[in-house]
Amino acid sequence: MGHAYQAVQWNRQKRRYDLALLGGVVLYLGAFVGVTSALQPEATAETLLIRGLGTAAFLLLHVVLAIGPLARLDRRWLPLLYNRRHLGVTMCALALLHGGFSLVQFHAFGDVNPLVSLLSSNTRFDSVADFPFQPLGAAALVILVLMAATSHDFWLANLTAPVWKALHMLVYVAYALIALHVALGVLQAETSPVLWGAVAAGALALGTLHLLAARKDAADDTRATPAAAPGPWIDACAVSEIREGRAKVIVAGGERVAIFRHGGRLSALSGVCQHQNGPLGEGRVVDGLVVCPWHGYQYRPQCGSSPAPFHERVPTFRLQVEAGRVLLDPRPVPLGTELAPVATEEAAP
Amino acid sequence: MITPLRRRHRWLAPACFAVALGGLGLALSQRPTEFVAASRGGAARALESLAGAARFAPEHGRYSLALERPPGAEPRLWLLPHEPLDAPDLLVYRATTLAPNSALPDDAVLLGPASPTEPTAFLLPPGPSVILLYSLGHRARYDAFDLGAAAAERGAATEAPSPPGAPGAPSPPEAPGAPSAPGAPSPQGAR
Numbered sequence: 001m002g003h004a005y006q007a008v009q010w011n012r013q014k015r016r017y018d019l020a021l022l023g024g025v026v027l028y029l030g031a032f033v034g035v036t037s038a039l040q041p042e043a044t045a046e047t048l049l050i051r052g053l054g055t056a057a058f059l060l061l062h063v064v065l066a067i068g069p070l071a072r073l074d075r076r077w078l079p080l081l082y083n084r085r086h087l088g089v090t091m092c093a094l095a096l097l098h099g100g101f102s103l104v105q106f107h108a109f110g111d112v113n114p115l116v117s118l119l120s121s122n123t124r125f126d127s128v129a130d131f132p133f134q135p136l137g138a139a140a141l142v143i144l145v146l147m148a149a150t151s152h153d154f155w156l157a158n159l160t161a162p163v164w165k166a167l168h169m170l171v172y173v174a175y176a177l178i179a180l181h182v183a184l185g186v187l188q189a190e191t192s193p194v195l196w197g198a199v200a201a202g203a204l205a206l207g208t209l210h211l212l213a214a215r216k217d218a219a220d221d222t223r224a225t226p227a228a229a230p231g232p233w234i235d236a237c238a239v240s241e242i243r244e245g246r247a248k249v250i251v252a253g254g255e256r257v258a259i260f261r262h263g264g265r266l267s268a269l270s271g272v273c274q275h276q277n278g279p280l281g282e283g284r285v286v287d288g289l290v291v292c293p294w295h296g297y298q299y300r301p302q303c304g305s306s307p308a309p310f311h312e313r314v315p316t317f318r319l320q321v322e323a324g325r326v327l328l329d330p331r332p333v334p335l336g337t338e339l340a341p342v343a344t345e346e347a348a349p
Numbered sequence: 350m351i352t353p354l355r356r357r358h359r360w361l362a363p364a365c366f367a368v369a370l371g372g373l374g375l376a377l378s379q380r381p382t383e384f385v386a387a388s389r390g391g392a393a394r395a396l397e398s399l400a401g402a403a404r405f406a407p408e409h410g411r412y413s414l415a416l417e418r419p420p421g422a423e424p425r426l427w428l429l430p431h432e433p434l435d436a437p438d439l440l441v442y443r444a445t446t447l448a449p450n451s452a453l454p455d456d457a458v459l460l461g462p463a464s465p466t467e468p469t470a471f472l473l474p475p476g477p478s479v480i481l482l483y484s485l486g487h488r489a490r491y492d493a494f495d496l497g498a499a500a501a502e503r504g505a506a507t508e509a510p511s512p513p514g515a516p517g518a519p520s521p522p523e524a525p526g527a528p529s530a531p532g533a534p535s536p537q538g539a540r
Contacts, residue, residue, distance in 0.1 A: 042411075044487070128375060128376060128379035129376075129379050129380060162354055165354055166354060166357075169354075169357065169358060169361060172361050172362045172364075172365035172366075173365060175365055175366070175369060176365040176366075176368040176369045176372070179368075179369030179370075179372060179373060180368075180369065180372040180376070183372050183373045183375075183376035183377070184372075184376050187373075187376065187377075188376065188380055196373070196377060200370060200373050203366050203369040203370045203373065204366075204370065206366055207362075207363055207366030207367065207370070210362040210363055210366065211363055214358075214359045214362075214363070217355070217359075218359075254352045255352055277354070
């Protein structure tokens with residue numbers, strides 16, 4: 001988090017992550033070119049490069065799309081999520097190179113503008129086998145470039161998290177376009193079932209992971225929804241259910257609210273981080289501040305505001321403790337309002 | 350706050366993966382049958398479906414060739430790749446002689462682009478024919494077929510293209526450079 005924007009806020013972990021990523025990409029491309037040129041000696045260097053870059057980008061896209069649900073299902077995947085943006089931008093760069101080289105190889109040496117040629121050289125939209133698959137890849141590339149260009153926190157802050165998230169949700173549309181680009185393109189000439197099977201297995205695995213994560217989320221929300229109660233206060237949970245330094249997440253009014261216990265007192269904040277809408281309720285209280293597990297954004301539990309000089313704010317809620325039960329008013333107070341933390345023990349009468 | 354976004358995410362992601370899987374299935378089911386036949390039984394077998402076609406050097410190089418003479422129509426030369434080729438820019442030329450080096454002969458006439466994946470038909474001008482597969486990008490000859498020599502080897506003069514002016518010889522096509530015959534699979538050089 002930052003009040004002044006930098007291209008990348010490098011730290012040791014990010015450097016190691018990016019070095020490993022770069023090394024992996026170079027190794028993959030080397031292995032792909034080596035193995036393919038041995039198996040298909042007639043393949044030209046540019047063909048090998050185009051295919052190597054394309055497959056590397058497609059593989060990375062699978063990794064990017066798998067990290068989210070994996071982190072939802074098991075917290076041990078969270079370290080990968082921390083720098084997922086670097087994976088995404090790398091994937092976009094590979095896809096851009098693939099698209100650029102393809103444009104040069106297949107469309108740049110005629111007397112028609114390459115982009116015009118790309119969109120108009122094949123118009124057999126009535127055929128599945130001969131469908132113009134290249135524009136599908138180009139459309140996916142536009143989405144990926146748009147996402148990479150807006151991946152920085154500057155855009156996240158200025159577009160607001162919900163708009164930014166909605167924009168970046170287009171990655172699923174890009175995935176579908178790329179899968180069709182591959183299926184209607186290179187796989188039309190592929191007689192071996194290995195590649196077909198690998199692409200199908202990838203889509204199936206990602207779909208299954210997302211369904212499992214969605215099911216877990218829905219089950220968590222159902223469990224976390226307190227019974228309806230008359231009046232403004234709802235019975236959230238027992239005080240004993242909240243561990244020190246952690247939160248109990250409940251669903252109130254359709255939204256997640258995190259009730260944190262810190263220093264023997266309770267505070268209720270939105271369970272959604274202002275940064276990337278991360279699961280703030282799964283975070284911890286460190287040095288008196290609630291820390292989001294995704295990217296380390298911090299909030300003061302009393303008012304939901306980030307410590308100066310930062311200015312992110314999340315809604316907060318009023319609490320009461322009665323007979324060992326935590327009562328919550330699901331109507332958020334105005335942003336930034338100071339609410340005194342509630343003692344976990346009722347005051348003696 | 351973000352409940353609508355989360356709800357949208359829950360159906361959008363699985364829907365896109367389902368579209369991807371459905372598209373894969375559809376694309377798999379609609380692959381060119383000629384190519385599937387070639388992969389299963391070899392190129393020569395795939396060409397058997399061409400009634401009356403004379404095959405030349407079916408195991409020659411990476412392509413099989415066949416000459417089809419439909420009754421009342423101009424002869425067509427078929428090229429069928431034995432396996433998918435990583436050569437996206439091959440052009441098919443017809444010449445009268447084979448140049449000693451890799452250069453394109455002066456009298457070479459462009460017949461059209463060669464598909465690296467599918468059978469492709471070309472209108473064949475009459476006369477002694479050497480068929481060249483040439484890459485303009487690499488300025489190199491990829492393959493060559495001497496139809497006359499192949500016919501002589503087979504001892505089947507009737508299967509060879511008739512010399513110009515011979516009785517029964519087909520009339521020259523109006524547009525020797527026309528790419529594929531009507532109905533022939535289109536080139537997919539960019540795959």
